[in-house]
Amino acid sequence: MRQTTPPRRSDCPISYALDFVGDKWTLIVLRDLIIMRKQHFRDFLGADEKIASNILASRLKLLEAAGMLSRRRDPAHARQVIYEPTEKGLDLLPSMLELVRWSAKYDSRTAAPPALVRRIAEDRDAYIAEIRSLAKEAKTATRK
Amino acid sequence: MRQTTPPRRSDCPISYALDFVGDKWTLIVLRDLIIMRKQHFRDFLGADEKIASNILASRLKLLEAAGMLSRRRDPAHARQVIYEPTEKGLDLLPSMLELVRWSAKYDSRTAAPPALVRRIAEDRDAYIAEIRSLAKEAKTATRK
DNA sequence: CTGTATCCTTAGGGATACTG
DNA sequence: CAGTATCCCTAAGGATACAG
Numbered sequence: 612m613r614q615t616t617p618p619r620r621s622d623c624p625i626s627y628a629l630d631f632v633g634d635k636w637t638l639i640v641l642r643d644l645i646i647m648r649k650q651h652f653r654d655f656l657g658a659d660e661k662i663a664s665n666i667l668a669s670r671l672k673l674l675e676a677a678g679m680l681s682r683r684r685d686p687a688h689a690r691q692v693i694y695e696p697t698e699k700g701l702d703l704l705p706s707m708l709e710l711v712r713w714s715a716k717y718d719s720r721t722a723a724p725p726a727l728v729r730r731i732a733e734d735r736d737a738y739i740a741e742i743r744s745l746a747k748e749a750k751t752a753t754r755k
Numbered sequence: 756m757r758q759t760t761p762p763r764r765s766d767c768p769i770s771y772a773l774d775f776v777g778d779k780w781t782l783i784v785l786r787d788l789i790i791m792r793k794q795h796f797r798d799f800l801g802a803d804e805k806i807a808s809n810i811l812a813s814r815l816k817l818l819e820a821a822g823m824l825s826r827r828r829d830p831a832h833a834r835q836v837i838y839e840p841t842e843k844g845l846d847l848l849p850s851m852l853e854l855v856r857w858s859a860k861y862d863s864r865t866a867a868p869p870a871l872v873r874r875i876a877e878d879r880d881a882y883i884a885e886i887r888s889l890a891k892e893a894k895t896a897t898r899k
Numbered sequence: 900c901t902g903t904a905t906c907c908t909t910a911g912g913g914a915t916a917c918t919g
Numbered sequence: 920c921a922g923t924a925t926c927c928c929t930a931a932g933g934a935t936a937c938a939g
Binding site: 900901902903904905906907908909910911912913914915916917918919 | 924928934
């Protein structure tokens with residue numbers, strides 16, 4: 612399993628982004644973290660795509676090392692770990708939403724809630740702001 | 756080398772997009788096709804990332820099968836083939852630009868021309884329109 | 900519950916030679 | 920020029936068991 616970012620192939624910004632998300636799993640984990648607002652290891656494990664526990668662990672580690680998410684113990688349940696997106700992770704939301712829009716346009720079987728798709732098309736920036744504020748809220752709520 | 760799209764893992768739109776661009780090379784080829792406006796096999800081969808000819812051929816085939824680009828013979832030079840993005844391919848431009856924006860923000864070494872980065876930040880839609888119109892122009896120009 | 904540790908398979912990819 | 924055809928190898932990924 613991959614534990615480090617591969618060496619950069621060029622100084623192109625697209626290539627740079629691919630060094631992080633150019634595989635089958637990283638964006639799935641980020642989707643669950645940011646859009647689905649999952650917080651616990653078990654939640655990610657339950658995704659429809661059936662990610663294996665070792666793959667999930669390696670991706671969480673990679674994303675943490677890349678500064679895309681942070682980990683901390685749940686203050687209430689000491690055995691649980693809470694994953695939260697960082698600013699750098701949240702900043703990938705626009706890219707993800709454009710991919711959602713693209714898929715919704717070309718794949719009829721794609722199962723994004725129509726309301727979400729409409730929001731992304733008409734009111735993307737407000738949706739991004741909402742996700743960001745929810746993330747900030749969750750962080751302060753569980754911290755105190 | 757991969758010749759067909761892998762079976763879909765779920766009906767999630769992000770997962771669907773990853774079925775196409777969830778690897779290290781496909782988006783690089785699309786970048787060259789759409790943003791760099793490359794048209795010939797040799798142009799793609801010359802990219803900084805040093806793609807191998809068999810990988811390139813498999814990606815071009817895959818993208819054609821997916822309806823993201825079209826191939827045709829150059830009417831002037833019968834031995835040459837011209838690749839052009841389709842509507843479906845061009846529609847990935849917004850996603851690519853968001854990735855460029857993200858990389859430009861977090862990677863100081865990223866080599867997007869500053870003017871391009873600024874345009875994407877301030878005037879993304881106009882840039883997209885420009886690329887689209889250039890693509891359409893090229894198509895009609897070489898067809899007649 | 901949150902991960903590690905193994906084992907194993909396969910597919911993705913690099914190098915290179917070659918063809919119409 | 921525009922690809923194919925091979926060979927080879929590694930890393931990515933799946934399954935499963937188990938540990939703190």
